[in-house]
Each structure stands twice: as structure tokens, then as C-alpha cells.
Amino acid sequence: MSARLPATVLVIAKEPVPGRVMTRLTPPYTPQEAAALAEAALADTLHTVLKVPVRRRVLVLDGVPGPWLPPGFDLMAQGAGGLDERIAAAFGHCDRGPAVLIGMDTPQLTADLLAGVGRDSTDAWFGPAADGGFWALGFADPAHAAALVRGVPMSTDRTGAIQRRRLAEAGLSVSDLPVLRDVDTAADAAAVAACCPPGSRFTTTLNSLAEAGR
Template sequence: MSARLPVPGPATLLVIAKEPVPGRVKTRLTPPYTPREAATLAEAALVDTLHTVSRTPARRRVLVLDGRPGPWLPPGFDVVPQSTGGLDDRIAAAFAHCGPGTALLVGMDTPQMTADLLAGVGGDDDHDAWFGPAADGGFWALGLADPARAAALVRGVPMSTDRTGELQRHRLVAAGLTVRDLPVLRDVDTAADIAPVAARCPPGSRFAAAVRTLAGVAR
């Protein structure tokens, strides 16, 4: 079992995201959505995610961004650029922006995520890692009590496959970490994901509102 760093309190919360620019985000939604509509949905999902993180107790909040921040960014976030390389490299590098103490990274594809799901990470929870599996076989959240170990724990895990989550969790366990599993969530990757995710979003969700608006657009 790994030795935990003696830093009490809530986690550093990281959001890894891409600037919602038409033609650069959610390209698997086109068709049936246009590139601009796909970017609208991506921005709404990102805004929901950022506001959820804003409502969650945290030592620090960091947006690890591919692109430039826009008016969609709420206050209270440090913005740092994503590194180059594959997704495993970029996730590992994101943890390098944390100081000592627990860090939890989430993406921008689960707007149904709530502050309650994140609030228990860190603090008095004595696990070494936290893992949020995604319904497609990936993962939506990864937390580490010692973020300095991220490179060894994440780099080399094949990303964007239906076994990514299984392989990533195995890497954590094989390293001797105690893992707390978070609930399974569904990512927004394809048009088939839109309605099920929107149905599980909390009241006031920008993503659910955007889905309703686009549902009335003739295709």
C-alpha cells in the first residue's frame, strides 16, 4: 500500500477540457448535428461541469484546457494549458499542476455529474485512489492521493477503447493502491448518448436545455 501524504482537507479538482470550437469538439455528433450545434452541446456540458466543480469544496480548482478560455468560464479557476501527446500523457501531465494532497480529475463529457459525487474525495477518506467508470468502458473521474505518481499510473494505458477503464483500474490495483469506486456515468460521445444523459442531468442543466432547444431544429 502506498504512503499517503499528510495533507488534510478537500481535493484539488481538475477539469480536462477542450475549447468548444465548431469542428474541433464532439465531431462524432456530426451528423446528425452540425459542427456548430455539436459545439453548442459541448459548451453546455463544459459549463455544467465547471459549475458543478465550483459548488464542490476544493483546495484548488484547475481547468486544464486545450484552447483559450471564453465567457463560459466561471470565476475561481486557475487555467493551465494541456500538454502535447496522447490522452494518457495529457492526463498524467494534468496532475503535475497539483501540489501535495489528493487531486481528482474529471472530463467535460458527463454534465449529469453532481457535486455530491465529488465531495467525498479527499478529506477524511483514507483511500489511495478514486475511480469513476464510464458506461462505454472508459472512465469519467480519476483521483489520486499522491498526484506525483500519476505518470507511472496513467502513461501507457490505452485510451479510447472499451477496456480503458478496466486497464486503468487494474494499473491502480497492481500498484498496491486502495481504490474507491465512484458510480458509473455515461459519457456524451455519440448522438445516442444525448437523450439518456440529458434525462439524468439535475434541474437547471445547460446541457439539458441545449438538447431541448436543438430538438426543435429541423434536420
Template sequence: MPPVGGPGAPCGPTTLLVIAKEPLPGRVKTRLTPPYSPERAARIAEAALADTLRAVLAMPARRRVLVLDGRPGDWLPPGFDVVPQCAGGLDERLAAAFAGCAGPALLIGMDTPQVTAGLLAPALADGAWHGCDAWFGPAADGGFWALGLAEPRPELLRGVPMSTARTGAVQRRRLTDAGLVVRDLPELRDVDTADDAARVAAAAPHGLFAATVAAGNREHAR
């Protein structure tokens, strides 16, 4: 594993991007309702985001950027620059996130709170970009949870159909068709439904996400 620079300390060549939505009731994790209330779904989303940001802080990075739809709250730790998401579909917003970078960048979302420094390490290690143009993290639902590019290539994301069972396959094919050498990260499960939340909480039982899901289950059982 590459050396850890401490919370917010810049080191390494790669910019780490987290694309996220402000965790407000009725605006996030709407597929968790039911069984959870909109307020509980928002708390689960906030916990997922907090765990994700904590993992990102544990890794060396040239810069850490939260690409945010909404406004930051007290869930945001020090060490991140915050930039607003652009208008348009998710493909346009992801493309714009990369366009704002110089040099290598690795983007992840807020829907995989089981992510750890160890899972991110291969794409951030010394030599991660030697003979490699892109890193790709497939998601269990057919999408992707991580995408890294050695240099900004926003055109490789624009027009990719998002939130479908073939999103990941189409995006990865875009990379290889452009002649990029792609290395893969492990497959992870996105949190979209209550079943996803239960599975991810079981896989990462010690984080804030798991505790928040457990509290929601106790609340629902009453």
C-alpha cells in the same frame, strides 16, 4: 456531504482538475455530427463544460484547475486557474495534469455534465483519503470519468490505452497492481453520440446541457 465553501473559495485538501477542449465547431463532439451541425455540437459541448464547471464550483477544494486545450471563453466562471494541456496522447495529458499538483487531486472531464456535487462528495469529504490511495469513476463505455490520486503518480497513467472499451479496466488494474487502495464512484455515461446526449439530458433535465440538446432537437426537426 462536506461543507460548501462558495464559488471559488479554497477549502479542503484536494485539487479539482477538469480536463477539457475549447468548444469550437469542428473540433469538439464531432461524433454528434450528424444529426447536429458542427455549430450545434460545439454549443452542446460548451453546455456540458459549463454544467461540469458549475458542479466543481459547488464543492470544497484546495484549488480548481481547468486543464485546457485551447483558449478560455466567456463560459469560464471565476474561481479556476487555467493551465494548458501538454502535447501528446490523452494518457500523457492526464499524467501531466496530475504531475502539476501537490497532494491529493481529483480529475474529471467535460463529457459527463450530469455530474453533481453529490456524486463528487465521497471523494471530497472529510476522511476521503483516510485508508484510500485512489478514487475511480467508471464510465458506461468502458472508460472512466473520474480519477483521484492521494499523491501525484503520473507514471500510473502513461501508456494506458485511451478511448477503448477496456481503458477503464486497464487504468483501474494499474492502480491496484501498484498496491493502491481504490474506492469507486458511481458509473456515469460519457456524451459521445447523439444517443448519449439524449440519455444524459434525460438523466439531468434541469441543466444547461439538457436545454441545449432540446434546442438542437427542435432545430433538427425543422
């Protein structure tokens, strides 16, 4: 089979508003500082996606866009319901596959990590997160998403295992991506910053807070 490219990369995210994003960073960080870190993580993620050769890039946003959104993205509002419903709805807007969805909490993501998605005959792609969730989910045919994502309990330490098992039980061939660590806690933030590419916005923001005595 000839190589394919992902038709769509979806980034599902919240507007980086204090008190609504990365709330587990508070304390030690204030809600404003946590929002600054979230904005940096989101901006890093979006600029990384710009480096991936795809036909369409979509920000699936809860909120309104700000100056952190670079050109080159279509904007889609998140649907109603739980995260499983919102993920399924996002894939529902992908008329042609393959498509992959990623979050905003892994600013250490590089374009190389996404380079293999869509380039083989695999039916699905799965990126597990260190906390038991997942940072990436992709389908060669996005029509599979509705049945395979809806009903998966989100934000638990078994979310990733349950989602991965559903893919396998549906008879899909699955390519597993490397495990990445989400930014949930202050310890996560420090560990992730150490893995970010040089000059990342996330690392710069975290370092600036440290220099300010945070």
C-alpha cells in the same frame, strides 16, 4: 484518520470549437450544434465543480477560454502528447494531494458524486464510464499519476479496465465512484440529458435544438 478534502479538482477539456469537440454527434447534429452542446456540457461541469469544497480548481484546457469559464478556476494549458501524457502532466502540477481529474463529457455530474473524494484514507478514486473509459481519476498522492497513467491506451472500450487494474496492481486502495455515461453519440446525449439536474445548460441546449426541428 481525519477527513480530507481534495486539494485540487482538475477539469480536462477542449475549447468548444466546431469540428473539434463531440465530433461523433455529427451527424445528426452539425459541427456548430455539437460545439454548442459541448460548451453547455463544459459549463455545467465547471459550475458543478464550483459547488465542491476544495482548495483549488483548475481547467486544463486545449485551446483558449471563453465566456463559458466562470471565475474561481486557475487555467492550465494541456501538455503535449497523447491523452495519457496530458493527464499525467496535469497531475504533475498538483503540489499537494488529494487531487481528482474529471472530463467535460458528463454534464449529469453532481457535486454529491464528488463529495466523497479525498474524505477518507483511500489511495485512489476511480469513476468508470459506461463506454469502457473513465470519467474521474483521483490520487491521494498525485505523484503516483505519472507511472500509473502513462502508457494506458486511451479511447478504447478497455481503457477503464486497464487503468483500474493498474491502480490495484500498484497496491493502491481504490474507491470506485458510480458509473456515468459520456456524451459520445446522439443517443448518449438524449440519455444523459434525462439524467441532468433541472435547468442544466446541456438539457436546455438539447431541447432547443429539438424545438428547432433537429
